[in-house]
Amino acid sequence: MRVKIGDLVFGPEEKRAINELMDNSTISEGAKCKEFESKFADFIGTERCVVACNGTATLMLVMYALRYHSAYKLRGGEKVITTPLTYIATSNAIVTAGYEPVYVDINLDDFSISTDQIKAYMEGVDDADQHRAMMPVHLMGYPCDMDEINKIAGRHNMAVVEDSAxxxxxxxxxxxxxxxxxxxxxxxxIAHNIQAGEFGAITTNDAELAGICKRMKGNGRLCYCTVPDIEQGKCPHQNMGFHPRYLHDVIGFNFKAMEYQPAIALLQLNVVNDILSKRRENVEYLNDALSTLDGVLQLPTRTDGISFLGYPMLITDKSFSRDKVSGQLMKAGIENRPIFNCIPTQQPAYAFLKKKYEGKLPNAEFVGNNGLYVGCHQYLKQEELDHIADALKSILLK
Ligand SMILES: Cc1ncc(COP(=O)(O)O)c(C=O)c1O
Structure with missing residues (x-):
């Protein structure tokens, strides 16, 4: 038996949606992307949404947009507080936008950035005004303590960018x-709770930020009028002495999406509540089945309102090695992954920060060495859930 960490099943609806795009020759960013933006903003509860080609691009857009936003006007070199335990894209977006990532440790129970650690850190620095943004990550689906994060950010005029990937x-x-x-x-x-292969979205209530990100994903293009509108002289930028489609007011990227991506994601957005509750049910089933491993494994500590990326576990009994357990699970046909690692001390690309942070992020390092997750996705069958539980018990029960 092979128990996958994630799965994607294409049915007739997906095939129809893709075929329709091809039949109409509408493949580059257009109506489907707009429809997704409107529906996803409604789902998240924001006024606006801007899609892009993937979730790394959306992080980069928001971070870079802080240079142009009138409330922030970053210039490069400022500090951005973030978590050391995340997929590397979080840190990469900070660094590629020209800022310095500052890592504070996490909570062990839900892997979220510790607001006590942020406060302690901010109280100890003498350049508080250089800290201009925070990027908390809702890792594995666990929400960070946003009230506290927003309070700290409010005191220091920091932008808060939630990595909700x-x-x-x-x-x-x-x-x-x-x-x-x-x-x-x-x-x-592909492995996330709404899956499109590659695709990303920015959600916000800030019209200025949304506008900058929208322009920036098209190389800073000023004009998003339709060709007929331009031809009929309806574009507000038509009198700037140049074809409006080739006028650029910010420096940007090409991070536009394709219509295939929202065509698939929209079908899942229609049933997202079913997806999330099935995943939660699977997590609760595994929690019950594995309760005898208390003291050896830290299981998901709460499930209410959480959209689980996977089934996260922390091996707390020091006599077991995570890598060995991971290998034994793989042998039993159960795909698993580490819960990322501590970026500044365990990630080769960030080796230049190793000395600075060594020994200072014990919780993130502990998860980096002892955390792993298996699938909890909506396509798992009963026998697959039982196989995960039986395998873990046979590996870890002494
Ligand atoms: C926490 C986090 N941030 C950012 C990303 C980047 O998203 P993408 O792979 O769509 O570029 C991921 C992807 O898995 C992620 O897990």
Whole structure:
């Protein structure tokens, strides 16, 4: 038996949606992307949504947009507080936008950035005004403590960018992740809860930020009028002495999406609540089945309102090696992955920060060495869930 960490099943609806695009020769960003933006903003509870080609691109757009936003006007070199335990795209977006990532440690129970650690850090620095943004990550679907994060950010005029790539629909005090900061960033990568292969979205209530991101994803293009509108002289930028489609007011990227991506994602958005509750049910089933491993494994500590990316576990009994357990699970046909690692001390690309952070992020390092997750997706069958539980018990029960 092979138990996959994630799965994607294309049915007749997906095939019809893709065929329609090809039949109409509408493949580059257009009506489907717009429809997704409107429906996803409604789902998350924000006024606006801007899609892009993937979730790394959306993070980069928001971070870079802070240079042009009138409330922030970053210039490069400023500090951005973030979590050390995440997929590397979070840090990469900070660094490629020209800022310095500052890592504070996480909570072990839900892998979220520790607001106590952020406060302690901010109290100890003498350049508080250089810290201009925070990027919390709702890792594995667990929401960070957004009230505290927003309070700290408010005191220091920091932009809060929620990396919600792994948390489509997670709730924090009744609000969806991605709706509580200046902006949220989502990824619809193949293994996520809404899957499109590659696809990303920015959610925000800030019209200025949405406008900058929208222009920036098209190399800073000023004009998004339709060709007929331009030809009929309706474009507001037509008198600037140049064809409006080739006028650019910010420096940007080509991070536009294709219509195939929202065509697939929209079908899942229609049934997202079913997807999330099936995943939660699977997590609860595994929690019950594995309760005898208390003291050896830390299981998901809470399930209410959480949109689980996978079934996360922490091996707390030091006599077991995570890598060995991972290998034994693979031998039993159960795909698994580490819960990422501590970026500045365990990630080769960030080796230049190793000395600075060594020994300072014990929780993130502990998860980096002892965390792993298996699938909890909606396509798992009963016998596959039982196989996960039986395999873990036979590996870990002494
Ligand atoms: C926390 C986090 N941030 C960002 C990303 C980047 O998203 P993408 O793979 O769509 O570029 C991911 C992807 O898995 C992620 O898990």
């Amino acid at each position: 792994e948390a489509h629909g997670s709730l924090y005090k009744g609000r969806r992740t991605g709706s509580m900061g200046l902006a949220g960033s989502f990824s619809f990568y």
